[in-house]
Amino acid sequence: MNHRPSTIEDAPAHFSGLVEELERHFGSEGILAVQPTKDEITTVWVDTNRLREALRYLKSEIPRPFPMLFDLSATDERLRRNHDGLPIGTFTVFYRLFSFDRNQSVRIKVPLRDEHLSLPSVMDLWPNADWYEREIYDMFGIRFEGHPFLRRLLMPSWWNGHPLQKDHPARGTEMGRFQLPPEKLAMAQEALQFKPEDWGLARRHHDPDFDYMFINLGPAHTGTHGVLRLVTQLAGEEIIDIVPDIGFHHRATEKIAERQTWHTFIPYTDRVDYLQGVLNEMPYCLSVERLAGITVPDRAQVIRVMMCEFYRLASHLVWYGTFAQDVGALSPVFYMFTDRERIHAITEAICGGRMHPNWFRIGGVSQDLPIGWDKLVRQFVDYFPSRLDEYERLVMDNPIFRQRTVGIGAFTLEDAMAWGATGPMLRACGLPWDLRKVRPYSGYDQFDFEVPVGSHGDCYDRAVVHVLEMRQSLRIIRQCLEHMPDGPYKSLDPLATPPPKERTMQDIETLIHHFLGVSWGPVLPPGEAEVPTESSKGQTSYYLTSDGSQVSYRTRIRTPSFAHIQMVPFMARGALLSDLLAVLGSIDFVLSDVDR
Amino acid sequence: MIDWGRTCLITVTMLGGLLTLASLLIWVERRLLGIWQERCGPNRVGPGGILQPLADMIKMFTKEDWIPPFADKVVFVLTPAIVVVTTLMTFAVVPIAPGFIVADVNVGILFFLAMSSLAAYSVIVGGWASNSKFAFLGSLRATAQLISYEVFMGLSLMGTVALAGSFSLTDIVEAQRGLWFIVPQFLGFIIFFIAGLAETHRAPFDVPEAEAELVAGYHAEYSGMKFGMFFVGEYLSITLLSAMIVILFFGGWHGPVLPPVLWFLLKTSVFIALIILIRGTWPRLRFDQFLSFSWKVLIPLALINLVVTGGIVLARNG
Known part of the structure; x- marks a missing residue:
């Protein structure tokens, strides 16, 4: 057993000095509000233009930092009745960070006010912000400036509207009759055509006689344990890159x-x-x-x-x-x-x-x-x-x-x-x-x-x-x-x-x-x-x-x-196709858990 | 002089027996795996499910036999036959009992090696002609595997040939009257067994069809009876491999009390069951791991085996 007593047992369960540390660094005007919550997770509201600064401070500069972006999502606040004196705008984006040294979580909330819903991307701070930001874009329509591949993640590319906005219908019966006019059919068919460039993949090697091979593992494949699609770029059997395509199991x-x-x-x-x-x-x-x-x-x-x-x-x-x-x-x-x-x-x-x-x-x-x-x-x-x-x-x-x-x-x-x-x-x-x-x-x-x-x-x-x-x-x-x-x-x-x-x-x-x-x-x-x-x-x-x-x-x-599925390209790049299956098998994932 | 009547009788008996056996093996494998895996396996059709192959055959014949529009049609259709034909032809030189052989040629081992190399084409060409990516990767793997196991498969048998002093399979069996070659040629047996498993694309060397990643590999696009032919070919290959092991290392038809034919069948069945058991037990090697294992371990071992055996034979005779 490999225990690290200094990091785990010593840290008090509910460390409270975090707000003071943040205030010392930013001055009290940098923090819009400190929200009391029932779960004792320190929840701090910051302004859009101070967001990246706050996150970078928490990630790397603060003593005993918060290295993990545990969760990142948003809330549509437009129908909210209880404001409790909080600076709630039309949408709120929250970043949930975690520190292993402190055994403590912090939630950073950013209110969005104007019509132009956008925030700076934090992909350079945390690589896993990639899918979380795409999910927010998909579900709420909030754009992340500087995100290299901001496309829908769970919904099909031709979907209208953003499902988790409060004005998006929740039931099929609220959406009007389903219709499939020829142009919509053509659009859906067109979306099924595989073009490597759409996935950020190059067709050609720098050697002009050498083309990459693309294999679609899934959504129906014996090795993916469900409806996961992995767009795989191969040179021989060596994996050059993988782009996971999820959302087939999405049930909102x-x-x-x-x-x-x-x-x-x-x-x-x-x-x-x-x-x-x-x-x-x-x-x-x-x-x-x-x-x-x-x-x-x-x-x-x-x-x-x-x-x-x-x-x-x-x-x-x-x-x-x-x-x-x-x-x-x-x-x-x-x-x-x-x-x-x-x-x-x-x-x-x-x-x-x-x-x-x-x-x-x-x-x-x-x-x-x-x-x-x-x-x-x-x-x-x-x-x-x-x-x-x-x-x-x-x-x-x-x-x-x-x-x-x-x-x-x-x-x-x-x-x-x-x-x-x-x-x-x-x-x-x-x-x-x-x-x-x-x-x-x-x-x-x-x-x-x-x-x-x-x-x-x-x-x-x-x-x-x-x-x-x-x-x-x-x-x-x-x-x-x-x-x-x-x-x-x-x-x-x-x-x-x-x-x-x-x-x-x-x-x-x-x-x-x-x-x-x-x-x-x-x-x-x-x-x-x-x-x-x-x-x-x-x-x-x-x-x-x-x-x-x-x-x-x-x-x-x-x-x-x-x-974990977001890590697959990171884990399997440079390995062989057979290794990809070992990697997928070892992750222990369920597609319903990925797509929700 | 060739006794035509006798040869025809033996040929028909063997052909009938082998095809029955191959289809029966479908049931045997599924049933054995079922029992070993704490489930029943096919047990509904006929007593104990023994008629399952018949049901399978009816299913295969009545299914849509689809030829992909993007495939190379002629090759695609011909390929499944290659593996069945070549394997059946090899059985011509297999001595089942004294005198019970279709063609007692004096280069039996060479004929076996030549035919087994031809059989490998069905996998390579089948995957290539399918013109699909998964099948293509399967045949690439088969090719890579081929250039490694073919080398030491031949080498591993040379010790046996040296000991028997003949390429004829009948002579090799006769030479084991006193002592089975498994004792002096244990290393040769192990290497040949591994090569044979790779040749038949059985676990743990089933990389060309690797179900987990390549879905079905080289025969992913095949359906209906063409798919069935690949299966029959695979079971024929298993039977052939077991028969060759028995002939080369386990004294062929030799054995006390029971008649020679029964001994031969008994020993062969043991190895068929062993091959099925291996499939039920072991995971699959990665194909590059198999390549490096064969070139770095098995080929040197086969060479050492050959040199030592040759030295001993020389010393004994000289």
């Missing part, structure tokens, strides 16, 4: 969040990363509970932790098998899906659902654990370790597997931070950064487990981290099994939705809450909250903005796969 989950109530949005979170079930519900519910100020009872917390670890195992098993398949091993995927089936038998017995459990509720979980759950769980935790041993002999110890993965797709810790890599991608570089450990939520600090790390940041180390994590998950599940506390499985807070059924039968107040919460939706107080969690693939967070209504004003879903 963030837009849907603006019309579903806080309660009825939970099933949609399941679909964000369809392999990890409740691990999606965890960050959403934690953020909603933080907004509402609900304390979740112990038993519910432990149930949540146990189910999270089961889904982590299920997701890692899919990764394990498909990764082995990507490097050509035929059998592992069958063993691993068989075991995943055993896990889903347990989740089905407890939640009623398998891949989409819809199990967490605001303030707790849907139901208490069924009678006999402990027998099922015990059976599994006794059975599984020997299978993991077998898999290690079959896959991890195989000399060909090592040859295909050791030293392939390697990057350093600095690269990982610069590109916003989290989860196993980050830990494979040697930093034991697991939110369950460094910023415990839902009572993870009560559990005894370790954070496995790699050291080289290559495909093999990423695999090692995944495999060791599975053993730690088993360890956590065993502790849940042995120390499951008694008590209620749902909070008695009036905002907990729906309230415990037994009480609705007895108590008129609870019945009213039940009726309102289910028919209209719970009304959350205005404010903002974001509780990032460690999901199976990295850090997932739901940044919720409540305007004091029964629906979210803005839900920003930060997913790890988005950041």
Whole structure:
């Protein structure tokens, strides 16, 4: 284990001097406002012309800097009712930075006021700003000056309007009849024509007799695990450049969040990363509970932790098998899906659902654990370790597997931070950064487990981290099994939705809450909250903005796969085509998690 | 004098037997892999699913047999036949039991090597004629692989030839009456086995069809029975490889109690199953890794094997 005590344990959880540091550097007129939030993330409003200066200061000049651009998105503020004295304009762009030295986040917000929506690009500070800025342009129509390739990212190039603007329709029925006149058809067909220049790729080598070969991997390809398209420029089998094309799995989950109530949005979170079930519900519910100020009872917390670890195992098993398949091993995927089936038998017995459990509720979980759950769980935790041993002999110890993965797709810790890599991608570089450990939520600090790390940041180390994590998950599940506390499985807070059924039968107040919460939706107080969690693939967070209504004003879903897929060209340039598949397999991504 | 009646009988028996075996292997492989992978495999058609190849064949024949408009049509159509024809022709020199052979030529090994080299053209030309990028990359890989395994495949067999003192496969089997060549030629066996796996494009050397990255590689554009021919060719090659291993290193038809034909079939089946098991177990090598492995490790080893064997044979005779 490679712990770095000076960076992790020593830093106080909620470092407060940041605003003073910024004021000392900029003078108080540089900062427009300091916004109080429910999640204790320092949120500072700065003016457009001071933005780059502030970000550069935070990234490299401040003592103990913020090297990671964790998230970058925007909000359409035009329908906002609660201004709370903040300098809110028509749109707000927020930059969420993270410092590992401080274990602290900061949110920099920029108000946009005039008709001309534009901001300077920060791609020179953080390479991963590329896709985030394109996404904002796509979704909000905000331009970034200096961005070299500012095109739509998720929507097709011929789309009209910007979906996350408040005046863009959210339902097909609001959009008028669908029509496909010949000119629109021609335009869509034309957009399908492949021209390397449109993707920023050169056709010709400097040698006039030498042309590059272009291969479309995907959107329907066995190796891309879903609808991902990789436009690949090849010289022989060597990869010169790759341009990922995403958005085929885009379902506008963030837009849907603006019309579903806080309660009825939970099933949609399941679909964000369809392999990890409740691990999606965890960050959403934690953020909603933080907004509402609900304390979740112990038993519910432990149930949540146990189910999270089961889904982590299920997701890692899919990764394990498909990764082995990507490097050509035929059998592992069958063993691993068989075991995943055993896990889903347990989740089905407890939640009623398998891949989409819809199990967490605001303030707790849907139901208490069924009678006999402990027998099922015990059976599994006794059975599984020997299978993991077998898999290690079959896959991890195989000399060909090592040859295909050791030293392939390697990057350093600095690269990982610069590109916003989290989860196993980050830990494979040697930093034991697991939110369950460094910023415990839902009572993870009560559990005894370790954070496995790699050291080289290559495909093999990423695999090692995944495999060791599975053993730690088993360890956590065993502790849940042995120390499951008694008590209620749902909070008695009036905002907990729906309230415990037994009480609705007895108590008129609870019945009213039940009726309102289910028919209209719970009304959350205005404010903002974001509780990032460690999901199976990295850090997932739901940044919720409540305007004091029964629906979210803005839900920003930060997913790890988005950041990781953006790294693919960086990781695979100069490698061979076969290595690209090893790299993709080792990343552990799900296309629904990329596109949302 | 050639006994025409007898030769025809043997030819028809072998042809029928081999084609039945090749189609049966489709079921055997899927069923074995299924059992090893904790699932059932095909078990619906006929007892234990044994009629699955029949169902597959009906499916293949009734499917649309699509020839891509951008392909080189003549070559595209001819290619699948090459692998089947050349492999079947090789079986002419395979001695199954004493006297049970179509053509007992005195250069059997050379004939086998020549035919297996021709078979490789089906992969190269098939991918090229498809005129699609994935198929093209598949045939490029096949070509790269070819120039490495062909070299040490021949070399690895020369030790056996030196020990038997003949290129005839019947003589080689006869020479193993006392001691199977697997003992003195263990190195040769390993190298030949690797070369054979590469030749048949089986895991872990299935880079020309590498499903994960090239989808199906050289036969990506093939459909219907032309695709089926590639499959039959692959299973024939597996049978041929197993038969050659048995003849060259495991004493051919020699064995106690059971009749020679049964011994031969038994030993061959063991190696067919082994090849299937390898496919179920190992990941795929990258093609450049296979190239450097063969040129830097296997060819020197094959040469050392040949020199040492030659020295021993010389010392014993002289």
